[in-house]
Amino acid sequence: MTDDTSRSTTTSGLRTTVETYWATADARDWEAFAATLADDVVYELPQTRERIRGKDRYLRFNQEYPGDWHVRIERIVADAEGRQAAARTEFTVGPEELHAIHFFTFDDRGLITGVTDFWPEAYEPPAGREHLVERY
Template identity: 50%
Template sequence: MDDTAETRQTALAYVESLEHRDWPRLTTLLAEDVVYEMPQTRERIHGRPAFLEFNSNYPGDWHLRVRRVLADGRAAALWLDVRVGAGEQEACAWLDLDNHSRITRITDYWPEPYEPPPGRDHLVERW
């Protein structure tokens, strides 16, 4: 399988793992030193354990559906439909992968800037 096809497969597996709360599977997709950023809240998370904790404790009933995925070599872009409770919005996620098809960087873009919910200060660095 070429890099682009493998990157696409990893990007889809990433969203499926989040949607199904399949933390063991998600763990296998992430590099140990993965970096997760949300520019709108200026939050950055370093490392697989913190990223897994962030997602497994994320509040509310949230769901993801891939609208489109584009992959090129070791990078992918995802256009997502996101539902949190009754609210719906779109988001874009950019993924960078290493040579072992593990995700090394995730950048989530949400439609509007917002202040992050409380309770995750110990996981993030604000910039």
């Protein structure tokens, strides 16, 4: 992502931020991943009714997520005027493949302020992350 604010909030800049977000998550490069996020980022999982507020908690959530998962971006659509983007991804966890849709919002610097993940089916969250999330 660039330091030039005018470029980071363009449609291309928002797409690049989402690409960087996923590439750094997949590489477990948590410093670079955190650099895509606003301090007050909010992450939501409607299927499990979970919400995480703040960069530190969201970063820790990702660092502690279990399993050897990998992600591949299938498509990104971005709208600079609305400061939003959507991505469709494929996750692999061992032999299992999961598809998900993710909605992103951005601040005026092009940092991610919100992420909402939609997975194919509702599920109960795995144990061990209660200290990071609030249920709704």
